[in-house]
Amino acid sequence: MIRWGLCCVFREAPIKFGDTTAAAIARLDRPAGREKLARLCRQNAASLAAAVEYCAEHGIGCFRVNSRILPLCTHPQFGYRLEELPGGKEIVAQFRACRKAAKRRGLRLSFHPDQFVVLNSPRADVVEASIRELEYHATVAEWIGADVINIHAGGVFGNRAAALDAFAENFARLSRPARSRLTIENDDKLFAPAQLLPLCRRLGIPLVYDVHHHRCLADGLSVAEATAEALSTWNREPLFHISSPINGWDGPQPNRHHDEVDPRDFPRCWLPLDLTVEVEAKGKEPAVLKLKQAIDRRLRRRTSAW
């Protein structure tokens, strides 16, 4: 069975996650700023609970949690530990309740930290900030029961092999909760599956196979081959990504995402798998449900033809 994944936000369902800016917090005195951050965290815990319920009710089996679920948590000036904010312990309990709800509803949760996490950067300050960010993700992941924290391999910095070695070195500095959840994803510009698979095996971490990126950045592996190789890196249900190009495969900027996913872009070889597929589409939950229905129809045709 395919478990369908929704990324971060809702387009039609009335579920909103709150956010703020460092500039806005800087304008407040410290108590007011911490009150505001606590309010946003409380709102986001409630919204995550609502997201879990919505997904479970609508046949969406996985939800990717936005990295800003605790706004500015790792900010050098305004960062905080949630337990220390006003009412923070209760908010942590709200997040822990999301874990129970997700488990009860069979929902998988994941993270995809943003582009500022560059574990293999030659800049020590960037690596420190990246580790801090991944440890924050791991903390929240433990609260809510997320089993995937997915990042890209990072930059090339003039030497691909050295860049992958640097990733491995800094990976070793992560805590066990972070390491056990970390996954890497092939990207559309620098690292294709064939380059990441050896690193995955060396570190014992899974490859999140993004077939759209693979179609943008080829490596000699077919989709079926990359699928098989990626599957073998997983010690739990594999998680892959799907999306469609905004202007078609022959149009400009084929790496940019369309609002919806063309069912023809869904690899045939994924159909029989037990697999989580996160749908990266601006169309959000309607796009996920539309693709799910199209693939369900295809599966029924296949079954009846049998």
Added chain:
DNA sequence: AGCGGTCAAGTTGAT
């Protein structure tokens, strides 16, 4: 109430 510019952070490659 609605609008548009802005938002902590990195790296790459297109212009």
Added chain:
DNA sequence: ATCAACTTGACCGCT
């Protein structure tokens, strides 16, 4: 040298 792109909008100050 600047800027958009990336997992993605939401905030906030202005009218």
